[in-house]
Structures are given as C-alpha cells and as structure tokens.
Amino acid sequence: MRPTGGLSLAALLVVLSVLVVSCAPAAPQPGTTGGPTPAGQAPTSAQATDAPQRGGTLIVAFNADPETLDPHITTALLATRVLALIHDSLINRDYDGSFKPGLAEKWDISPDGKVYTFTLKKGVKFHSGKDFTSADVKYTFERWLNTEKSPTSFAIKPIDKIEAPDPQTVRFTLKEPYNIFLDQLAGSFAVILNQEAVEKAGSDYGITAADGTGPYKFISWTRNQKIVLARNDAYAWNSPMFQNPGPAYVDGIEIRIIPEDNTRLAEFQAGNVHLVQDVPAGDVDRLSKTPGVSIVKYEQLQTSYLGFNTTKPPFDDPRVRQAVNLAINRDEIVAGANFGLGTPARTMLTPNTPFYWAGADQAAPTFDQAKSASLLDQAGWTPGAGGIREKGGQQLVMPLWIISPGTSVLQAQILEQQLARVGVKVDTKQYEQTAWFAAARSGEQVGFIVGIFFENPDGVLYFYFYSKQQPAPNRFMYAVPEVDKWLEESRVNPDQNVVRQDYENVQKRTIDDAVTAPLVHELGTLGRVDAVQGVRVHPSRWLYRMTDVWLKK
Amino acid sequence: MTQYIVRRLLLLPLVLFGVSVLVFLVLHLVPGNPAQVIAGPDAPPETVAAIERELGLDRPLPEQYALYLNRVLHGDLGRSLRSRRAVIDDVMDALPNTLQLALVAAVVTPILAIPLGVIAAARRGTPLDSGLMLVSMLGITLPVFALALGFMWVFGYQLRLFPISGYGGPIWTLNGLRSVTLPALTLAIGSVAALARLTRSAMLEVLNQDYVRTARAKGLRENGVVLRHGLINALLPVITVLGLQVAVLLSGAFVTETVFAWPGVGRLAVFAIQSRDFPLVQGTVLVIAVIFVLVNLAIDVLYAYVDPRIHYQ
Numbered sequence: 034m035r036p037t038g039g040l041s042l043a044a045l046l047v048v049l050s051v052l053v054v055s056c057a058p059a060a061p062q063p064g065t066t067g068g069p070t071p072a073g074q075a076p077t078s079a080q081a082t083d084a085p086q087r088g089g090t091l092i093v094a095f096n097a098d099p100e101t102l103d104p105h106i107t108t109a110l111l112a113t114r115v116l117a118l119i120h121d122s123l124i125n126r127d128y129d130g131s132f133k134p135g136l137a138e139k140w141d142i143s144p145d146g147k148v149y150t151f152t153l154k155k156g157v158k159f160h161s162g163k164d165f166t167s168a169d170v171k172y173t174f175e176r177w178l179n180t181e182k183s184p185t186s187f188a189i190k191p192i193d194k195i196e197a198p199d200p201q202t203v204r205f206t207l208k209e210p211y212n213i214f215l216d217q218l219a220g221s222f223a224v225i226l227n228q229e230a231v232e233k234a235g236s237d238y239g240i241t242a243a244d245g246t247g248p249y250k251f252i253s254w255t256r257n258q259k260i261v262l263a264r265n266d267a268y269a270w271n272s273p274m275f276q277n278p279g280p281a282y283v284d285g286i287e288i289r290i291i292p293e294d295n296t297r298l299a300e301f302q303a304g305n306v307h308l309v310q311d312v313p314a315g316d317v318d319r320l321s322k323t324p325g326v327s328i329v330k331y332e333q334l335q336t337s338y339l340g341f342n343t344t345k346p347p348f349d350d351p352r353v354r355q356a357v358n359l360a361i362n363r364d365e366i367v368a369g370a371n372f373g374l375g376t377p378a379r380t381m382l383t384p385n386t387p388f389y390w391a392g393a394d395q396a397a398p399t400f401d402q403a404k405s406a407s408l409l410d411q412a413g414w415t416p417g418a419g420g421i422r423e424k425g426g427q428q429l430v431m432p433l434w435i436i437s438p439g440t441s442v443l444q445a446q447i448l449e450q451q452l453a454r455v456g457v458k459v460d461t462k463q464y465e466q467t468a469w470f471a472a473a474r475s476g477e478q479v480g481f482i483v484g485i486f487f488e489n490p491d492g493v494l495y496f497y498f499y500s501k502q503q504p505a506p507n508r509f510m511y512a513v514p515e516v517d518k519w520l521e522e523s524r525v526n527p528d529q530n531v532v533r534q535d536y537e538n539v540q541k542r543t544i545d546d547a548v549t550a551p552l553v554h555e556l557g558t559l560g561r562v563d564a565v566q567g568v569r570v571h572p573s574r575w576l577y578r579m580t581d582v583w584l585k586k
Numbered sequence: 587m588t589q590y591i592v593r594r595l596l597l598l599p600l601v602l603f604g605v606s607v608l609v610f611l612v613l614h615l616v617p618g619n620p621a622q623v624i625a626g627p628d629a630p631p632e633t634v635a636a637i638e639r640e641l642g643l644d645r646p647l648p649e650q651y652a653l654y655l656n657r658v659l660h661g662d663l664g665r666s667l668r669s670r671r672a673v674i675d676d677v678m679d680a681l682p683n684t685l686q687l688a689l690v691a692a693v694v695t696p697i698l699a700i701p702l703g704v705i706a707a708a709r710r711g712t713p714l715d716s717g718l719m720l721v722s723m724l725g726i727t728l729p730v731f732a733l734a735l736g737f738m739w740v741f742g743y744q745l746r747l748f749p750i751s752g753y754g755g756p757i758w759t760l761n762g763l764r765s766v767t768l769p770a771l772t773l774a775i776g777s778v779a780a781l782a783r784l785t786r787s788a789m790l791e792v793l794n795q796d797y798v799r800t801a802r803a804k805g806l807r808e809n810g811v812v813l814r815h816g817l818i819n820a821l822l823p824v825i826t827v828l829g830l831q832v833a834v835l836l837s838g839a840f841v842t843e844t845v846f847a848w849p850g851v852g853r854l855a856v857f858a859i860q861s862r863d864f865p866l867v868q869g870t871v872l873v874i875a876v877i878f879v880l881v882n883l884a885i886d887v888l889y890a891y892v893d894p895r896i897h898y899q
Contacts, residue, residue: 465618
C-alpha cells in the first residue's frame with residue numbers, strides 16, 4: 034500500500050493536531066541539538082558509543098486508538114505503526130528508499146516484469162509457534178484481494194495469481210507489468226498474517242487477536258487505554274537494514290492512548306512516557322529547553338501545498354495560478370506558520386524522492402512579486418478598488434478551503450497578506466477535517482491547502498495528477514492526455530530509463546501548468562526522554578520495527 | 587407511586603425512539619460519509635462505493651433506519667464501522683469507568699458544596715462569605731479544560747501527588763482512587779460552585795423565617811439553629827439541582843474524560859463522532875439517554891421521600 038493513500042488519515046491526524054512534519058535543510062548537521070536528523074542517518078555518535086542494554090518496558094504515547102489491527106480493512110496511520118511491530122513483510126523499505134530482505138531473503142523479477150518469485154527465509158515462526166511458509170503469504174495476499182470492503186486492495190489489483198510451489202517459494206503473476214509492485218509489497222499494510230490465527234479469530238481478528246512473525250507479540254488491547262506488546266524472544270530473522278539482528282532490546286512496549294495534546298505532553302515532560310509522536314510545532318521550542326527530554330526533528334517525505342481546481346475560473350487560466358505561485362514567500366510561511374520546522378517547498382516531490390527531476394529547481398517559480406503582477410496584467414486583471422484586481426467587473430477572489438485546527442490555519446493567514454500585495458483577495462473558509470475531505474471532492478473547491486505523505490514519485494504524480502483519480506485525490510480536476518499517457522507508461526514500462534523520462538515529463542508539465550503551489554516540506558517531530566537510545570526515524574515508517582531502541586538504566 | 591414509576595418507565599421506549607431518530611437524522615446531515623472516512627480521503631470512488639454497499643449506506647434513509655431499528659430491537663447495536671468491534675462491547679467497557687468517575691464526583695459535590703454554602707450563609711456579609719462566593723463564581727465560569735490542565739500541572743506534574751492522566755484501575759484500589767481524583771475534582775468543581783451558591787441562597791431564605799427567630803429566641807445555640815432548623819428545610823432545592831447535576835455527570839463528561847484520557851462513555855462518544863462511526867454514536871447516545879431518563883426518575887421519586895407534601899398521581 035502506498036502510504037500516501039493509506040496515510041491520508043495520518044496526514045489528517047498530523048494536520049489536525051497542528052503537528053508539523055518535514056524535510057531537511059540544505060546542510061543538515063547530524064547530531065547537533067535542534068538540527069534535523071536526515072533520513073537514514075544512523076544514531077548519533079554519543080548514542081553509538083554506548084553498548085545497548087537489555088530490559089525495561091518502553092512506554093509510547095499515541096493520540097488515538099489504532100482502530101483495528103486487521104491490515105486489510107484499515108487506513109489508519111497508527112494501525113500501521115503497531116502492525117510494523119507485530120509483523121514482518123516480504124521485503125522492507127530501507128531508510129534510503131531501497132528494498133531490503135524481510136521474510137523473503139531474495140527475489141527475482143521476470144524480464145517482462147510480470148512474474149515475481151520470492152525465496153523465503155527458513156526457520157521463521159509465528160508468535161503462536163506455527164512455522165511460517167509460502168502458504169501464509171499466498172493466503173495473506175488472497176485475503177487482501179478478496180476483501181471487498183478493503184480500502185487498500187486496489188494497490189495490489191494487478192495480481193493475477195499467487196502460487197506456492199514449495200514452502201520456501203512464492204510466485205506472483207501479474208496481469209500486466211506493475212513497476213510499483215515491490216513498493217506495494219514493502220508497504221505498511223502488506224504484512225504477513227498467520228492463516229490459522231486469522232481463521233480462528235474470524236471477525237474478531239485484529240481486535241482481540243493478532244499473530245505475526247515480528248519482533249513484538251500482541252498481548253492485550255484495552256480499548257481507548259493501552260496496547261501491550263511483549264518481546265518475541267525467538268526473533269532471529271530481522272532485516273539487515275536494522276542494526277540489531279536478534280530479538281528487540283526492550284522487554285516490551287506499552288502504547289498509551291492520550292488524545293489531548295496538552296495531557297500527552299505533560300505526561301511526557303513528567304517522564305511518564307518515553308516517546309511521544311508528533312509534538313505540536315508550537316511546543317517544540319519549549320520542550321527542547323526542558324531538561325531530561327529532547328525533540329528529534331526528522332526529515333520525511335511530505336509536502337504541504339496550495340492546490341487549485343484547474344477548471345474553476347479564474348484559476349482555469351494557468352497565468353493566474355502561476356501569478357499566485359510567484360506571490361508566495363515561502364520563507365515567511367515556514368517561519369510564521371511552521372515555527373521553522375520545515376523547508377520551503379517549491380516542488381511536490383522532495384529533492385530526495387527517487388526520480389526527482391534535477392531541472393525542477395530551475396523550472397519552479399520563486400518569490401517574485403513584480404513578475405506575479407505582470408502576469409496578472411497579461412491575464413487581463415487590472416488593479417481596482419481597495420487594491421483588489423478586477424476584470425469585467427469581477428474581483429479577483431480566491432476561495433481557500435482549509436482544515437481547522439491545523440498548521441494550514443496559520444499558513445492561510447500569511448497567504449492572505451502575501452496575495453493581497455499582488456491584488457488577489459483570499460477568502461478563507463475553515464472546515465473540520467472530515468467535512469473538508471467531503472467538501473474537497475465535491476468539485477466546488479477552488480483553492481485549498483492540504484498536506485501529503487508519500488514514498489515514491491508514483492504516490493504523488495500518478496496518485497494526484499492522473500485524470501482518472503478525480504474527484505479525489507485529483508482535486509485539481511487536472512486532465513491532460515499527455516500527462517495521463519506518461520503516468521500510465523511509468524507504471525508498465527519495464528525500462529527504467531523510459532520511466533525516469535516519464536516522471537520528469539510529468540514533473541515539468543505540472544510545474545509549467547502551476548497545478549499547485551507547494552508551500553512547505555514539514556519536519557517530523559518525536560519527543561524522547563533521555564533514557565531512550567537507538568532512536569532512528571524512518572522518512573516514511575516512523576520507528577518501523579523498533580528493534581534498535583533500548584532504555585538506558 | 588408504583589403506578590407513577592411504571593408509567594414513567596413505559597415512556598422510556600418512546601423517548602429512546604425519539605432520540606434514535608434524531609441522532610440518525612443529525613448524523614446523516616453532518617458532512618462526511620463514514621465509508622469515505624473508512625476508505626481514507628484519497629480512496630478511489632469504487633472503493634468508497636464498495637464499502638457503502640457493504641455497510642448498507644447506499645440504501646434509502648428510511649430503509650437504513652428500519653434495518654437499524656430492527657437490529658436494535660433484537661438486542662444488536664451493531665459493530666463499530668472503524669474497529670469492527672461490537673458496539674455493545676465498546677459501550678460496556680466504557681460505562682463502568684464513567685460510572686466510577688461520576689460516582690466519585692457525585693459524592694464529592696455535596697460534601698464540599700453544602701458546608702461551603704452553609705458557612706457562607708451563616709457568615710453572611712463577612713469577608714469569608716464574599717471570598718467563598720468569589721471563588722465559586724470562578725468555579726462556575728472557568729472552562730473545564732483550563733481547570734483540568736491547571737490541576738494536572740499543580741497536582742500531577744509539580745507535586746506528583748496524583749497521576750496526570752489515564753485510568754489506574756477500579757476506584758476501590760489505591761491506584762484507581764489516585765487516578766480518579768483529578769478528573770473527579772475537575773468534574774465536580776462546576777457542580778460544587780453552583781450548588782454552594784444555591785445552598786447559600788436557600789439557607790438565607792430559610793434563616794429569615796419566623797420559626798428560626800423563635801428558635802433563637804428560645805435560646806438555642808447558633809449552630810443548632812443553622813443546622814437543625816435552617817439546613818434541613820433548605821435541602822429541597824439543593825436536592826433538585828444535585829439530581830440534575832448527577833444526571834449530567836453520569837451522561838458522559840466529554841471534555842473531562844478527553845483531557846484526562848479517561849476511557850469512559852463521553853470520550854467514546856467524542857471519538858465516534860469524530861470518526862463518523864454511526865453505529866457507535868447511536869449506541870453511546872442511546873445508553874446516555876437511558877441513564878438520563880432513569881436518573882431523573884430516581885430524583886423525582888426521591889423528592890416524595892424528602893418532602894411528604896409531594897405526591898405523584
């Protein structure tokens with residue numbers, strides 16, 4: 034599953050709680066206080082010199098219950114974070130975005146890109162004691178495909194058949210080549226289930242029972258209170274992407290569910306919880322100065338942007354969209370709305386995303402009020418009463434729909450001022466998050482601010498700009514046959530060079546068309562008390578399997 | 587009396603029917619489709635449609651309601667759309683926690699409020715009276731979340747007397763009692779303040795009566811006058827309001843439970859509404875309605891015992 038889709042709830046949670054997330058500055062300083070940790074950076078040297086100690090229960094605070102641990106019926110970000118602790122996947126996505134062995138020790142892709150053969154590790158057992166075999170893999174993916182109510186099964190729709198010729202081999206045959214198939218197999222929801230456990234629990238699977246091969250066993254879940262996990266002592270098949278090859282260092286993990294931000298931070302400051310996810314941007318400075326705790330700021334693949342409905346006048350005119358882009362001073366937004374926790378975004382993909390187009394930096398608009406004004410002049414919008422531009426008696430007004438509460442409230446306030454300077458009036462309307470997502474697929478949206486998470490270019494370009502993704506997530510109503518053709522080809526052409534060219538074409542075209550005005554790549558924040566060591570945040574998987582984390586006594 | 591109680595109980599299903607229709611309509615008027623929420627905001631329309639079909643959300647509203655009602659009449663509140671857990675399990679897990687919290691708050695309220703009101707009335711016009719009334723005004727006007735954070739900061743973080751948040755166990759255990767203290771106090775403060783003011787004014791009214799003057803004239807000690815002749819006679823309005831407060835306490839302390847991460851019915855309802863979990867909202871609201879009706883009935887019955895002049899037909 035592509036986290037973008039799956040993580041949209043996550044995105045919401047993040048936006049909702051004024052959390053701020055993002056990507057690194059030009060020259061990150063690993064390990065220095067206050068500096069963001071670049072994606073994939075190893076634990077800081079101070080931590081590395083200490084030998085990991087065993088023992089202790091790690092207490093983690095979540096802001097909501099993860100709904101269910103059945104990976105095939107949820108889209109909740111928090112569920113994926115727990116699933117990653119209990120389960121393994123066939124393959125894993127490394128910190129740098131490459132694929133590393135998981136339950137599969139190696140894999141082979143046929144030249145036509147349609148047959149994927151995986152060789153599975155031997156000696157792997159589920160928590161219940163049952164041996165893991167290819168039958169479980171076949172069962173898991175067939176269950177996912179056949180779950181009609183699954184919100185995520187479209188991610189693996191190209192699968193034609195799954196065979197398990199022997200216990201250590203599993204073979205997927207696709208209806209057509211699908212270049213992001215490995216991405217999907219490494220995805221948050223593609224964890225391997227135990228057929229026996231799933232069938233035994235029936236509709237209670239993921240609620241009262243969960244069984245996997247992962248580093249932590251599911252012990253109990255008291256609804257709206259806590260989830261208790263214990264170390265899997267037999268765990269000897271950890272992915273080489275992690276440092277600790279064996280069982281986890283801590284005895285177990287207790288996830289406490291504390292919905293209110295202030296309460297969660299008070300518990301953290303008091304040292305009652307070891308790790309707290311998504312510290313609100315406004316609290317980061319204060320907590321960074323609090324003795325005994327620190328805030329890890331990390332890069333993630335994330336972009337907050339202003340999107341346009343490209344069919345709604347006057348924003349059906351690319352010049353008007355470009356003018357808005359040019360009128361935005363992103364440094365002001367990062368400083369004023371994100372409390373400095375992020376980098377100005379000029380492109381939808383972060384520069385460290387695979388297939389990022391090197392020419393994007395040149396092509397993307399920079400802050401230039403004069404050029405913005407002249408474009409609006411060209412488009413026929415002339416200065417009118419109160420400094421607002423007019424054309425044919427119409428004022429140049431941009432309705433802007435935002436999610437409240439969230440960072441976009443502050444972002445919108447700054448945008449109002451910046452766009453007023455070039456004669457564009459912004460009419461901001463705040464929505465509760467669920468209502469926003471309902472409204473923003475109505476087709477009536479004009480301008481809107483939202484944040485997205487992704488793992489690869491497909492998760493942004495195909496997902497948001499392909500014409501058949503209307504009315505959502507293609508809320509731009511963007512439909513360009515050429516772009517569609519490139520996007521389709523990027524998924525099925527086995528030639529990486531062609532794919533690269535396709536992705537570059539799409540990036541260039543969407544920048545030229547000014548479909549969006551990217552605003553900020555937000556930094557992620559994680560609160561950690563000093564005793565917690567070995568913390569390394571993944572750009573899209575948070576703490577992943579948490580096998581390297583340990584508690585200093 | 588028995589007849590009255592039976593009549594009131596027979597009305598209960600009617601009340602519940604009204605409540606369920608109202609909640610059903612409101613839920614369907616609020617923007618945000620549960621299938622969309624489940625699928626995630628970026629899911630393709632086919633996925634949303636498949637989930638709608640599976641949940642029966644694609645059918646006409648009256649039909650959806652009829653199906654729901656039929657299930658409820660057969661004792662099935664359905665499953666949560668999000669967790670797929672039986673709604674009855676979710677509600678029954680949360681209910682004891684809310685009851686414990688409300689119980690402690692309901693016990694604390696009169697214990698604090700009545701003495702404060704009596705003292706203020708007995709010392710009418712003194713700085714003590716003014717001080718108490720000022721504090722009670724603060725208690726009424728302070729937003730619950732501000733009070734909660736204040737308590738948390740002082741007693742949980744600085745003094746470390748009580749846990750900052752969470753459920754520590756049943757209230758008859760030490761950990762449980764400690765964990766319930768701050769949320770129960772937060773919950774009780776508003777009621778305490780309101781009730782203290784009411785007690786004071788009721789007391790003042792009674793203390794101006796002729797029989798009180800008579801009691802003083804025959805040489806009773808002031809404490810005896812205030813308590814035996816004053817308080818007993820001032821209690822009726824106090825009980826009325828206390829009853830209403832208890833009903834409110836029991837029907838879910840939405841803010842208090844959320845702020846203190848207290849796993850009760852109020853927090854469950856907030857979560858259900860946020861996630862557009864229709865069956866879960868329906869289930870929690872029905873349970874809250876039942877409690878509200880029953881508590882009100884109990885209060886009405888209690889009147890008749892406190893004041894023999896009251897009769898029900």
